[in-house]
Amino acid sequence: MKSTRRSAWLDIAAIVVVLGALVFAMLSPKVESQGDSARMLFVHVPTIWLAYLAFAVTFAASITYLATRSLRWDLIAGSSAEIGVVFTTIAIIGGMIWGKATWNVYWTWDARLTLTAIMLFVYIGYLALRRSIPEPEARARRSSVLGILGLVQLIPVHFSVTWWRTLHQTNTFRPRDIQMDGPILAALLVSVAAFTVVYARLLRYRYELAQLHLAQYEAAAATEGPVAGDAVSAPTIGTSGA
Amino acid sequence: MKRIRIREYSARTRFSVDSRAVSGSDPIVEFEGVAVRVGAATILRDVHLTVNPGESLGLFGANGAGKTTLLRVIATLLRPSGGTARVLGVDLSSPDRFDIRPRLGLIGHKPALYPELSLLGNLEFSARIAGIPTSAAHAALDAVGLGRAADRPAGAASHGMQRRVEFAREVLLEPELLLLDEPHSALDPSAIELVEHIVAGVLARAGAVVLVSHDVDRVAPMVTRTAELAGGTVDG
């Protein structure tokens, strides 16, 4: 009861933070060159940041699973990857909408955009792998290796803007040179915080669902049902009983 | 301690086998309540099995009873989903089960040869991995009556010839536990005697054999004990 109440308060807090971020986003000053379409920034940037965070959590949880062999970590890895895929999709769609408004094209073959789409496919593959293996331990071992490998993909995504000069704006956050007005930066940071809280809540719920699925599988396994061989009986033709 | 007398075989075989009593010590196979589930399907449930050194266990059961699955669990190729399983003293749920694999031999339903390699080439491959001189491979091939077909590609050899090569491999590798799935399949009468000889050789070295078959009468000469797999369980 206590944890349900605390969970409800955390959900309310998440909603409040998101609403606050929305208010900040709507009240922040307009960007001269892009008009209102620049407000996509407050969705696009946090979602891609969270996609990276989600896949980093998948990476860390995958390593921890291999070290501890506790299925809990595999469930966290899988749950985080799912959320990461959703956020990456939102980031790409948001970017496309923003691109249409700013550059009049949905897709530009920009380095970061293209590589982010490829990152999406890496983790779609990860989820497809998990779906194709019903046994929890086999699924955990195989997908944890892929969860680690997926990080290999994130290196070129991060460095692509620096190494491959194209349309996409350069990194918004360079350690000593943040190219953004104060109010807009504040609104962006609130958005990032809000989305992070949403990610944490989604991860919690998805992890709980995964635990329920695992419990269901283990309960079914423990039940004395028919064995596969019971499906085979003696033939009825060519025997004395026919 | 169990004492098992090994049969003498006729002069038709190329080998002679000395009869001697073997005494059992720790069981070679020890299964308690072993279960195997693959996805949502339960293949085996509550399997109790003990095979001691010098024993040859014949395992029988209907089609789909799970005989091959049980054999693959014993061979450490499939992990049990429940229960306690020990082979050659090693718990099959531990990573140490990989270390006992070179001491096991498995001849399954279907041949495991590489079709592009010759019959001799397949044997030499196994010999090299096992650290056995490749010259022994030719002797083993001769012993199973395929010396003159050594250079034939495995893909062009008959099923029976390929099975003989697999038996030659077990002659070469001398496993402590030999697992046979339908050993008579595709073999002519002289080759069947070969199987009996190989089984005797394993038992003479205080090893053990588990063989799976539908045909109780044909395998009777090569088993010391039988058990039946039914309803996903066996108590033997």
Added chain:
Amino acid sequence: MWVTIPFGAIALLLVPLAVGINQDVLQQIGTGMLFVVVMLFGVLTSIRRTNIETPEQRDAIALLGIDPVAEFTGRVMASAALLLVFEIVIGVVAVALYGLDISGWEWMLVVMPLAAIGLAELGTLSASIAGSAQAGPALVPLLVTPLAVPLLLGATQTVKTIGGGGVNLSWLVLMVIVVLVLAIVGVLTARPLQETR
């Protein structure tokens, strides 16, 4: 290989039918097309080699007690050798068809082996991860293709800068890092992956 190489050559031949026969355009895209074809066909070759291995053969290999790390290394080396031959032959075809500039060809002695080893590592790892899953053979290409992008980028961008008169080593370093990471992951996970069989 004797089927895959002609198939790769035909793929290179078909591209101008789609993009036009403008020589300047073909020269610009030629390097990229070369490595895309290498990736698609070469990786399918290494995956196919895993696919045609029967469960009985895999069991026999397992029972011979081959160390999983040695097995991974052996498979990578065999696949890399095949991929390198494929790259070289298809590379010659690409130079001929697309009029690619071969100055600085010495760098290809580094780029091609790196690409071959990286793709071989990816193919071997992916086959181990997904090979025996329900949708294994269909999954493996989906797993390999996006993960091969850093190698593709590295190879293509390195070759482009060779043509420009000076090599940008950043892309080469990226390839080396990817190859090393894949090798480390492959070695460290060889035993856990074998345990799932």
